Amino acid sequence: MATIALLGNPNTGKTTLFNELTDKYAYVGNWTGVTVEKKMGQLTDSETMVVDLPGIYSLNPLTKDExxxxDYLLTGHPDLILNVTNAGQLKRNLLLTIELLESGIPVVLALNMLDDLQQSPFLFDLPTLAEWLHCQVKGTNARSKQGIAALHANLLQSLDHSAVSPALTLPYPEPVAHxxxxxxxxxxxxxxxxxxxxxRWLIIQYMAQNQTIRDYAQRQQLTALTHQTAAFDxxxxxxxxxxxxLTFIEQTLQAARRPNPAMQPNQLTQRIDRxxxxxxxxxxxFIGIFWLMFKLSFDWIGTPASNLLNAWLSGPVTATANHLLSSWGTLPFLQSLLVNGILDGVGGVLxxxxxxxxxxxxxxxLEDSGYMARAALVTDRLMQMIGLNGKSFIPLIIGFGCNVTGVMATRTIEQPKERLVTILISxxxxxxxxxxIxxxxxxxxxxxxxxxxxxxxYFLGIVVALVMAKIYQxxxxLKRSSTFMIELPKYHVPRLDIILQGTWDKGKGFVKxxxxxxxxxxxxxxLLSNLSWHGPVTDIDQSLAATLGKLLLPLFIPLGVRSWEVVSALLTGVMAKEIITASMIVLFHLTGRTALVATFSGLFTPLSAYCLLVFILLYIPCFSTLATIKxxxxxxxxxVYSAGSSFVIAYGLAVLIYQVGSLFL
Incomplete structure (x- = not known):
């Protein structure tokens, strides 16, 4: 089966192009490092596999994701490389292109984001570029699907004739060439x-001090190459x-550059960025934008929709399930498990x-519009104060969706200590x-x-993370952070299909x-609430869940928790935080969120409720996050340190807020 490797600088629309070519959605974002591992999809109407690799500026990697x-070019043996470039930033993008062309692997060059190029005073003649670079060159605009069909056909054609593509040979100075x-x-x-x-490509990369290539040469025992290290350096x-x-790129662009008589300058991006x-x-x-997000999620759209869904699940669905199970003669113990346990618990979370x-x-x-890159930029100065930079804020933003992917996104950070600090605060x-909850x-x-x-x-979590980062600094x-560079893509009106796909891609994990x-x-x-050490119980106060909850309850009283049911539910949250809600519904023998909300009024005050939320925000990460940290x-x-330190921080801060707040409320 033929394989196409998809490579390009960050923010060139590479992953969007991957989605269009394969009809398979991959996570799309507008900040550097969004693709931290290769993703695979099948080229539409073909058995050819397309591998979407991380966005890189050079084959000489600085980070794990690069x-x-x-490594894939060394070991994956792709049949063809699709190099995606930003047509409006071609000079910088072609540095990677030359490295790919020298490899001897056939390359198709896609000049993407043609709409950005239309706003510049010049265009590029694609046949001239193809002549200078000795490869196929196609113009595309993945967001509007311009040129996708022609590129798809060209890829299939290039695969059929891949053997005839020669490697690019540059006129290096005599000592280098010799x-x-x-x-x-x-x-x-x-x-x-x-x-x-x-x-030849290995040797050039070795001369350019590509450490990944040098490690490869050592592993493969290429002594004719490794013995030349000192002489090369x-x-x-x-x-x-x-x-x-660089000289070759300037000559190539000079030859291919043409005036743009229809230039349409667009100052929208500059105006917004001011x-x-x-x-x-x-x-x-940044704070105002997030406030608006939460207003939409909790006040204007999300909560009313959740209330309707809850009324349906806790009413007709539960009643129908009880009626059917009773009519089928289901054992009371099993019926209670199915309705009071699974249906009420899982349904309450859904x-x-x-x-x-x-x-x-x-x-x-926000991602598709181009704003998220700006969010990292505006936080850079704040992050510099704690020994990190805006690049560390990117995993933190990703962590709002899932801490697991946030921790994995730290692979884009070059310095090991900076990366470790970011992992610990994520x-x-x-x-x-x-x-x-x-x-x-x-x-x-x-x-x-x-x-x-x-x-x-949300912002308390950020503040705690920044304070801990300063302590770790x-x-x-950590004397100084690494250099932070990020591309600021032009603003776009978000596409509805990308929003819908992105929403599903992020939300399906919750449903799963x-x-x-x-x-x-x-x-x-x-089971814990219906069993004791001696067998089934009818009184939940005699159950295993009650025994464990009551044992730990004194520890939680200083932060305003006085119900063992809540303590037992918190323990299950270490498996996954979503389980806390389901556990409370089961332990309180309720049929849905409305009944649980009503129950809270007799268990908490507004102060103790907020302190419990602070504890849930900060205490032990879920099993999946802990496994990813390891x-x-x-x-x-x-x-182990992450689990222990987060519990201590959560407990200490929640107790402090409750005890101080109790003096005034």
């Missing part, structure tokens, strides 16, 4: 199985190679789907799994200020959890 692309030829002959003499173009071949490539990236106004605008999907729709719209971001309490105690209360929790002696993890957790908590750090120690 190394994925170089060293390349001599080392190529020596290396092929000892490793004749290596293709000549691939051998002493003669400064890396600078010679870079200057030759406000949203302003040193003083950027942060307040009622929050409208709120979560509205929030994800807002986030998808679980403090309020993921979507916490939204159901927030919704319950704000409906019970803060009905007039739901968006403000939820927004305060001092503990790990309802059928797996939450289902299992609901069954577990029902995988990303390669250490069980940091996983």
């Amino acid at each position: 190394a994925v692309a170089t 060293a390349i030829d001599a080392t190529t002959q020596a290396l092929q003499a000892t490793h004749p199985e290596l293709p000549r173009d691939f051998t 002493q003669q400064n071949f890396e600078d010679h190679i870079f200057q030759t490539r 406000w949203v990236t302003h040193p003083l106004l950027g942060i307040p605008i 009622t929050f789907v409208p709120q979560i999907f509205v929030l994800f729709a807002c986030i998808s719209a 679980p403090f971001m309020s993921c979507s799994a916490r939204l159901p 927030y919704s319950l309490f704000v409906a019970a105690f803060f009905s007039r200020h739901q968006a403000v209360i939820v927004l305060s929790l 001092l503990a790990f002696r 959890k309802a059928g797996t993890v939450i289902f299992a957790g609901t069954v577990l908590i029902w 995988a990303e750090t390669g250490s069980t120690k940091w996983m």
Whole structure:
């Protein structure tokens, strides 16, 4: 089966193009590092596989996600490379293109974002570019689907004739060219199985001090190459190679450049950025945008829809289930498990789907519009104060959806200590799994200020993360952060199909959890609430759940919790935060969220309710997040530390707020 590798700089529309070519949706975002692992899809009307690799500026990787692309070229053996470029930023993009063309793998160059190029004073003649670069060049605009059909046909055609595509050969200076030829002959003499173009490409990348290539050469015992390291570095071949490539790019663009008589300058992006990236106004605008998101999710759209869904599930659905099970003669124990346990528990969590999907729709719209890159930019100055930079804020933003993907997104951070700090503070971001429990309490105690209360929790998580990052900066002696560079894409009107796909891609995990993890957790908590050490019980106060909850209840009294049912529900939240809501419904023997909200009024005050939400925001990450921390750090120690430290921070802050608040309320 033929394989096409999709490569390009970040924010060139590469993943959007992947979606159009494969009819398979992959996560689309407008900030650097959104693709942290390769994604695969099948080319439409073909058996050809397309591999979407991380956005990179060079084959010389700085981060883990960039190394994925170089490693794939070394070991994946793609039949064709589709190099996606931003037509409006072609000079910078072609640096990667030249590296790909030198590999000997056939390349099709896609000049994407043609709408951006139309706003510049010049255009490019595609046949001239193809002549200079010795590859196929096609113009596309993935957002409007312009040129997609022609590119699709060209890819299939290029696969049929891939063997005739020669590698690009640049006129390197004599010392460099001589060293390349001599080392190529020596290396092929000892490793004749290596293709000549691939051998030459390896040598050039080795001379350019590509550490991934140098590690590969060591592993493969390419001694004819590795013995030349000192000689290559002493003669400064890396600078010679870079200057030759830059000169070639300038000559190529000069030859292909044509005046644009229909130039239509668009100053919209610059006008908006004057406000949203302003040193003083950027942060307040960022806060205002998130406040609007929560108003939509909790006040205007999400909550009314959730109430309707809850009324349907807790009313007709539950009544019908009880009637059917009774008519079938189902055992009372089993009927209670199915209705009071699974249906009420899982159904109670599913009622929050409208709120979560509205929030994800807002986030998808912000991503597709181009704003999220600005959010990272305006926080850069704040992050610099704690030894990090705006690149670390990107995983934190991603963590609003899921802490697991937030931790994985730290692969875009170059410095190991910065990456570790970002991993440790990422679980403090309020993921979507916490939204159901927030919704319950704000409906019970803060009905007039739901968006403000939820927004305060999100920003409290950010504040705690920043404070801990400052502490880690001092503990790990982070003297200065790495350089932060991010492309600011032009603003676009969000496409409805991308918003819908993005919403589903982010929200489907919640629905899937309802059928797996939450289902299992609901069954577990029902069993614990109906069994004791001696067998089934009719009094829940004699159950295993009550025994464990009462044992730990004294620990939670200082933060205003006086119900063992709540304590037991918090324990299940370590499996997945969504289970907390389902566990409470089961433990209180209720039929849905409305009844649970009514129950809270006798258990909490507004102060104790808020303190419990603070605790839920910050305490032990779920099992999936802990497993990801272990995988990303390669250490069980940091996983255990994350669990322990987050519990201590959550408990200490919740107790502090409750005890101080009790003096005034």
